[in-house]
Amino acid sequence: MENRKVRWGVIGTAEIATKVVAGMHDAENADVVAVASRSLDRAQAWADEYDVPQAFGSYDELLADESVDAVYIPVPTALRNEWIKKAARAGKHVYAEKPLADGIEEAIDVCKENGVQFMDGTMWLHSNRTQDIEQRIANGDIGDVRRVTSAFTFKAPNKEWYEGGNGRTDKSREPMGCFGDQGWYPISATMWSFGYELPERVQMTFVSKNSIDTIVACGGTLWFSDGRMATFDAGCELAHRSQVETVGDAGLIRIDDLVGGQGRTGNFAAYGERFTGSTRYILGDADGKDTEQQVEPCDHVVKLVERFSNIILTGEIDDQWPKRSLACHRVMSALFESAESNGAVVSL
Template identity: 50%
Template sequence: MKVVGVASRDRKKAQDFCNEHDCGEGMLYDEMLDRDDIDVLYVPLPTGLRNDKIAAAIEKGKHIYSEKPMGGSIKELDSLIKACKSKGLQWMDGTMWYHSIRTKEIEQKLRKKVLGEVQRVSASFTFKAPDEAWLQGGNGRTDKSREPMGCLGDQGWYPLSAILWAFGWIQPEKVMCSHVTFNKVDTIVACSGTLWFPGNRSAVFDCGCTAPHRSQYEIICETGTIRCDDLVGGQKRSGNFGAYETPFVGSSEYVQGDVMGKDQVITVDPCDHVNLLVDDLATCIRKIKSGGEPDDDWPTRYACNLIARFTCARCNFSPTKARLLPRLNFSQGWLQGFVTWRQIFQMFAAVQFKRLGYLSLDNNERSQFQARELKSVYVDVVAQFLRIVFHKCHVNRYNALNQVGLIALSCLGEVLNTSDSDKDSAVPLPAVPAPTPTAPPMVTAVPAATVAPSAPAVPPIKPKEFLVPARHTPAPVEIPEPPPAPASPKTPKTVQPPIHKVASDLADMDETKYDVKTLERLKSLVLEKQKSVEAEDYGGAKRCKEAIVMLKKTGLRICELEEQKKSAVENEEYDVAKSLKSEIDRLRHQCEGVEEKETKVEPPPLPQEEVQKPSQPSPPKRTPPNRSGSLRSDVGMGPSKEDDPEQSDYQ
């Protein structure tokens, strides 16, 4: 086989490379595809760009030698391999270790079951990133725009391919990644997991660029073991990385152990993995030119990727004390065909969901907003997607903006049978409770401090867990799903300031620009201002407004100083950091003083007699004619919201 040339987006760069390595002519991509004297293309482009060029090469009748891993979806890979076969073209991937003499000898032992059935496999491929910039996206392996699966796609290809090869290319029944590490550009840089295979057999793997160099696998059979410590490169545990830049000469031994644990080092002829790969590819192409068929074994190995379709299983919810959620709706659905994660949001409309039930959560008032609620739910259905709808929140003084907050939400599941992976249509779903077809699905809105009925999919909860002392307990209201209907006109009026008023006051407040303490003070002042307006205490409302303006200005200044202090500490300018800290403390003390001053503003005090006995009007003869509280006593008004904290809490 002869190298004809190298293609690039820049003809000059391609020609310079060819001149340096004496490998033919430099050309553009389209020029290479149009050449009739080229039989096979080696495609080492980044994973995110590779498929388009492969598809174009197949269309032009070129055999494919593709680097790994494959980009796109399983369906996309399947279409490319089928296109190759329909045109009588050979597909081979760049997994070089398959072709070594050592690999083929071990493969014969495994297929003939010399040591019995394979029971367990452990495999690893790791190395340490050379520097922090490399780790944080400075290399194609650590930049998801070039390698969508990061180190799982690149380094993970070797241990996962070793596992599938050892088990004879059967698909696992279940897959779980137990640990994943991402870098600053949201790319996988370390990963480990477990695979379960038929017959109560399993495998574990780990990969990434955050650990010392390891390139190994161990196969545990019924009566012995096989261990290889230099899967890629074949240089044993010598620390010699020359094989990664020079011919892969090595792979000359492996260790075989018996049932008693006695190891034997078995030697084979050393070889160059890549040369043997190219020889195997040339043999396949010569066979096709002689009238034969493409070898299906190589594309089958390449297509044996791990397809993880998960069952919706268990979810843990923990609402915070200030952002409380009364109810979650669960639905499951199936998406036609295979898609990439990038396409999921674009194709979400194609998912058909069926309602499963709902989960009600306490409003935490009984614990004075200190408790956190943890619930686990088992959803026994088969699906690709679990939709969780967050309904109307409990609105109280800790959640004035009607926000949702979840500390933890984890979904665990099991993969489907592999027989379903080739179906183009949706997999039939188990029967689930469904509403009558003549009416839209109905759900029950659960206002704060009410008891909600349980759905069949969720174990019933004792009503006493949801009972909270209240002056008014409105009945559940039936409304169409998904959006909750507005509150009934009969719902008792709450003393909580209207949400739209509070939201309008905070509309221009970017929470990311203030520290936590300043933000809490601002929200407190906004609520105090609304209470003053409702009580027609316009003087107090004005003072709150002025304090809000001052706090916003001071809060922004505090954030600016915090950034300067952080920069000073990083540069070891500790005197500057000390002075900045003093200024920050002064501004925070100033903010605390303003808040204390404003929150102490109260309406004029009532007469002493009325304060002591607010429910008993004083006789007219004991009320001085010029007292400010006489009008209230004469008309028999009850205590205000500020006088009755219980009413303020529960009305």
């Protein structure tokens, strides 16, 4: 049993799947055994390119394969809930891409009813650096968290991409547009900083849309109890930033390469390829003195896959992960409601 590896199947061949499958190959307790596409030819070509032994011409065929323990689901957001539920009913543990879609509560309930683990694909949460910072916050090293500022922005590569040529900029594929895809990171960082406590109210204070009515840039405010608050922005209209600053009454923690872990190097390829990083963060004291903290470098994807696979191998479902996902989704949904209501304040 101790040498057993979790056997993974991949439902869909989205761009992000190439990075995830590379992480599965590198994980010590996982094997990628199958991939499915809506076209057998496409699935076979993808399997050949990324060293996956079995290809299926439909998602249902993969789910019927009893040799598959867990599935990774990177299909478009609008289609994802259906396949999460089907996978859970087939007895497969589910690692699904984010953001989550309306109705995810039912899909997660189906996972729970069928005794399978659900986890979303927020990779940075699993890094050595994140674990180190979580312990510092828990130990009170920065005191009580009072403010969080965060961002994930980059510049659209061209007009076609900006005007719906990418899934992030086409609301038929990503209903919340760039807010859904990029906004998930600052919102997840905010919720993580506040221990997944829900804010009392939120407001989207700025929204920019492209010609097909899809959000391409945005920013907003979250108000928590006792005067605590957070601000964020996201989208494809500004220079590249991937950052969070978590501020307490006794100090602060700052990360300037949250999502990719590649530092301020301009290595944008880290988002789509194997990458080992996330080696540092800033710890500041109440007087304004900053010190750079070093941590062991890691690949976020490998860490996520190994953690998920270990849950399966131990047979102990971890409820914290769906709870974290649902907390982020509720806040995202409230902010999107605000965006669609001309910036109205939305209570949670």
